Amino acid sequence: MFGARVKEPSFVAHVVGNDVESCEIDNVFDNGCGFQAARNRYEGGGFRLTRCGEGGLSGGMKPDAPPTDAGSLMTRLDSYIDRVDLDALFGRKAPLEVEVGTGDGGFLLTRAGQHPERNFIGIERLLGRMRKLDRKGRRAGFTHLRLLRLEAGYVLKYLLPAASVVVLHIYFPDPWPKKRQRKNRLIQVPFGSVVADVLEPGGCVFVRTDDLDYFEQMCEVFDGLATLRRVETPLELAELKTEFERDFERRGIQGLKAGWRKDP
Numbered sequence: 533m534f535g536a537r538v539k540e541p542s543f544v545a546h547v548v549g550n551d552v553e554s555c556e557i558d559n560v561f562d563n564g565c566g567f568q569a570a571r572n573r574y575e576g577g578g579f580r581l582t583r584c585g586e587g588g589l590s591g592g593m594k595p596d597a598p599p600t601d602a603g604s605l606m607t608r609l610d611s612y613i614d615r616v617d618l619d620a621l622f623g624r625k626a627p628l629e630v631e632v633g634t635g636d637g638g639f640l641l642t643r644a645g646q647h648p649e650r651n652f653i654g655i656e657r658l659l660g661r662m663r664k665l666d667r668k669g670r671r672a673g674f675t676h677l678r679l680l681r682l683e684a685g686y687v688l689k690y691l692l693p694a695a696s697v698v699v700l701h702i703y704f705p706d707p708w709p710k711k712r713q714r715k716n717r718l719i720q721v722p723f724g725s726v727v728a729d730v731l732e733p734g735g736c737v738f739v740r741t742d743d744l745d746y747f748e749q750m751c752e753v754f755d756g757l758a759t760l761r762r763v764e765t766p767l768e769l770a771e772l773k774t775e776f777e778r779d780f781e782r783r784g785i786q787g788l789k790a791g792w793r794k795d796p
């Protein structure tokens with residue numbers, strides 16, 4: 533089953549498939565639960581997502597990450613190919629808010645506390661930050677919050693159902709300020725379409741950043757989408773600060789913010 537090993541700068545992953553002759557990894561990510569997944573392309577077509585078993589990893593990966601314990605909000609999905617069944621994931625039907633790049637999760641915890649009638653998903657790639665958020669969320673007794681330690685673009689594009697998100701929060705995403713690093717920014721033209729697809733009609737995406745150049749790029753991306761219109765960030769939301777935002781404000785740096793609503 534595990535037929536080939538493909539290498540990215542610091543990762544090696546097995547891939548599933550027969551006669552895999554040339555592979556390219558789009559995403560490699562770690563769900564923090566001891567296994568990883570990679571979406572690959574290879575000549576000849578076919579699906580290219582696989583889970584890696586023990587021993588299929590090296591470099592920056594941590595194959596010995598502890599398994600998710602029973603009460604953890606850090607969620608191990610049944611499939612990293614199929615779209616998530618949100619009703620099953622939460623055990624109820626409710627509007628879904630998603631935060632991309634939660635950091636330590638102060639914003640998400642407060643927001644989830646304010647809206648017990650909604651479901652929340654936090655996506656963050658750093659294990660330490662996710663664990664902190666998990667501990668605090670459990671302590672708060674949240675049953676309407678799930679945490680995914682995955683690459684955010686992948687989750688929005690491949691795992692969440694289309695038109696399933698009522699509010700998408702993207703606050704202080706890594707700005708990659710140097711010109712040669714800008715290709716690493718999360719919010720680029722292809723990501724814009726992913727956001728437009730995942731928002732439900734009438735749903736909103738809100739962004740904040742301290743980086744003017746990135747802010748202009750965000751505005752260009754979302755303004756360029758036919759189905760999105762600018763909206764003000766509601767006061768209730770604007771007053772809820774993230775950790776990075778508070779830190780910038782302490783240093784006298786004012787964040788930039790914007791929002792877009794998908795046509796109903």
Ligand SMILES: C[S@@+](CC[C@H](N)C(=O)[O-])C[C@H]1O[C@@H](n2cnc3c(N)ncnc32)[C@H](O)[C@@H]1O
Nearest residue numbers: 633634635656657658683684703704774775776
């Ligand atoms: C600059 S921090 C901002 C954290 C938080 N939003 C805040 O404002 O305090 C960006 C966070 O996004 C996470 N992150 C960056 N790119 C990501 C990606 N593609 N998928 C998931 N998390 C990502 C980083 O690990 C980091 O915790």
